Amino acid sequence: KQKWYVVWSGTEPGVYGTWAECKQRIHGIAGAKYKSYDSLAEAEAAYAAGYQAPKRKTGGEVRVSNQRLTPExxxxxxxxxxxxxxxxxxxxxxxxxxxxxxxxxxxxxxxxxxxxxxxxxxxxxxxxxxxxxxxxxxxxxxxxxxxxxxxxxxxxxxxxxxxxxxxxxxxxxxxxxxxxxxxxxxxxxxxxxxxxxxxxxxxxxxxxxxxxxxxxxx
Known part of the structure; x- marks a missing residue:
């Protein structure tokens, strides 16, 4: 299934159609910001909107040891x-x-x-x-x-x-x-x-x- 990759912060920000192209622009870049999307329209909208930092949840400590956290x-x-x-x-x-x-x-x-x-x-x-x-x-x-x-x-x-x-x-x-x-x-x-x-x-x-x-x- 085709994925689309948005690079907000890397050597060349933009929307890319392959992981290879995306990786080339983020590898070795400290704090590179990127994400994959299921459709080109979704990816282009996300790129235009700019990088949205994930919302930090307030409150008690969440038990995470048995979960895999997202990159965000x-x-x-x-x-x-x-x-x-x-x-x-x-x-x-x-x-x-x-x-x-x-x-x-x-x-x-x-x-x-x-x-x-x-x-x-x-x-x-x-x-x-x-x-x-x-x-x-x-x-x-x-x-x-x-x-x-x-x-x-x-x-x-x-x-x-x-x-x-x-x-x-x-x-x-x-x-x-x-x-x-x-x-x-x-x-x-x-x-x-x-x-x-x-x-x-x-x-x-x-x-x-x-x-x-x-x-x-x-």
Whole structure:
């Protein structure tokens, strides 16, 4: 289904017919303001009206930890880095089929993932670890040392710092692909200096991480 993208604040404000065109004008711009719409008429009207800051709700603190906030809601937290990406994993069973993905923190949820891998057999912690390393390697390849990587997994962040995936995943043919990826990720960490910050996503304050698969069991 065709989406239309409005850029109010970026390298070239306007209305664009593809996410690629929109992304080109907002990537790396601190505080870029943009949004997707279902019709051209709606997008043009929104562009003409100018950017409307989301209304801040007054009153008691809302329980957000099990919700995913919109980019507009997240923009109310100045401590969230505007030039950032987020990674998250999902696993059906533990071990089970694991997958992970990466998104721009302030991207509209309808926009495509930066990358998505899986499912293959493994565990949630292994997928969280591989997701962070995949993101860091991608940024290094792009020559980008500024973008912040958010993860909601303390274990995975610790393993990345220690350059070692401390999993108890058995060395059996079923998990061979996961172990091969772990070995490559550890090798990359040992051979490269990480300059991008990896920061813990504060779920209790900011809701579910934007890369969340939305399949958590409550």
């Amino acid at each position: 809601q997240l923009s109310e937290f100045p401590e969230i880095d505007p030039q950032s990406i987020a990674v998250d994993a999902a696993c059906s069973g533990n071990p089970g089929k694991m997958e992970y993905r990466c998104v721009y923190v302030f991207a509209d949820p309808s926009m495509p993932d930066i990358f998505h891998f899986g499912p293959i057999m493994g565990t949630n912690n292994v997928a969280e670890f591989l997701a962070i390393v995949h993101a860091l390697a991608m940024l290094k390849q792009r020559g980008d040392s500024q973008t912040v990587v958010y993860s909601d997994s303390r274990n995975a962040m610790l393993w990345v710092r220690q350059k070692k995936c401390k999993t108890t995943l058995p060395h059996t043919p079923q998990f061979a692909q996961a172990h091969d990826m772990i070995a490559r990720a550890e090798k990359w960490l040992n051979e490269n200096t990480v300059t991008n910050r990896v920061v813990k996503w504060e779920t209790k304050r900011w809701g579910q991480i934007p890369a969340d698969f939305g399949r958590k069991q409550h």
